[in-house]
Ligand SMILES: CC(C)(COP(=O)(O)OP(=O)(O)OC[C@H]1O[C@@H](n2cnc3c(N)ncnc32)[C@H](O)[C@@H]1OP(=O)(O)O)[C@@H](O)C(=O)NCCC(=O)NCCSC(=O)C[C@H](O)C(=O)O
């Protein structure tokens with residue numbers, strides 16, 4: 001089931017890239033992921049932390065997420081402290097393999113002075129994670145809830161030797177395992193990145209597969225990927241018209257007692273009316289998001 005909060009496109013931006021950090025919130029992505037991890041060289045980590053904290057100090061329209069380094073790295077503890085202080089919408093934990101690792105991040109946050117409620121997101125990018133995403137998804141906490149999974153297919157490819165080929169047949173079982181676990185736990189779930197920025201047809205095809213698989217959106221690495229990704233994960237005009245027809249048909253008095261009806265030569269059940277109503281609500285949320293100024297002045301809660 002798609003979340004009603006639009007997360008069609010989540011743009012990664014290296015925390016060390018001054019120009020990109022400045023531009024990222026204004027490019028039309030629903031989510032910006034400020035990266036302190038793999039996109040930032042070791043000697044630029046401290047500067048990236050400072051730059052991201054500065055960027056978070058200004059209000060913005062998109063959801064803002066900070067990806068930290070793992071707590072088992074030399075940078076993880078400082079990243080986490082800086083991320084908590086910057087108050088993003090969520091902190092993205094890389095290379096999570098178990099629920100215990102999410103719990104370790106929670107314990108570190110709870111131990112901080114003035115720790116506040118914040119959502120956690122988890123990268124699913126290790127062989128252990130894709131075999132048992134439910135263990136990670138089941139890790140629950142009211143103050144520090146796990147809210148989303150993000151696939152990391154580059155790391156998964158490195159860890160397993162699996163190639164990233166068009167259509168992604170070798171990866172699909174892991175992608176769907178992750179998606180099912182996310183749905184069981186009520187998490188959002190975002191597809192991995194497409195590295196070949198120049199291959200616009202390949203990117204569009206990959207977005208379409210991810211959408212059809214049920215992902216809420218896709219992570220992207222370059223501004224040129226935002227508009228096609230937003231389009232792929234938005235209901236088309238035709239889909240919306242069909243959704244309206246289904247909702248209208250079930251609202252008719254003569255269909256009040258019926259579980260299934262025929263519409264345009266097809267069987268339509270009440271569960272389809274539920275999907276249709278969700279699609280209409282999602283389109284309305286997208287419209288509100290797109291009408292919102294860059295600085296989030298209208299309030300993101302309105303989405
Ligand atoms: C891939 C890039 C290094 C390409 O950079 P560059 O050659 O500078 O691109 P352009 O010259 O085409 O850029 C044009 C303008 O757009 C701005 N820009 C570029 N990228 C971004 C961005 N991500 N966000 C915001 N703005 C961006 C440039 O500054 C130019 O602006 P202007 O000067 O005004 O013209 C680069 O795109 C990049 O660094 N991308 C992100 C890389 C990244 O974050 N990687 C880590 C995440 S991916 C990952 O780790 C997934 C997962 O963990 C896994 O395992 O799979």
Ligand SMILES: [Mg+2]
Pocket residue numbers: 038094123125152154155
């Ligand atoms: Mg990765």
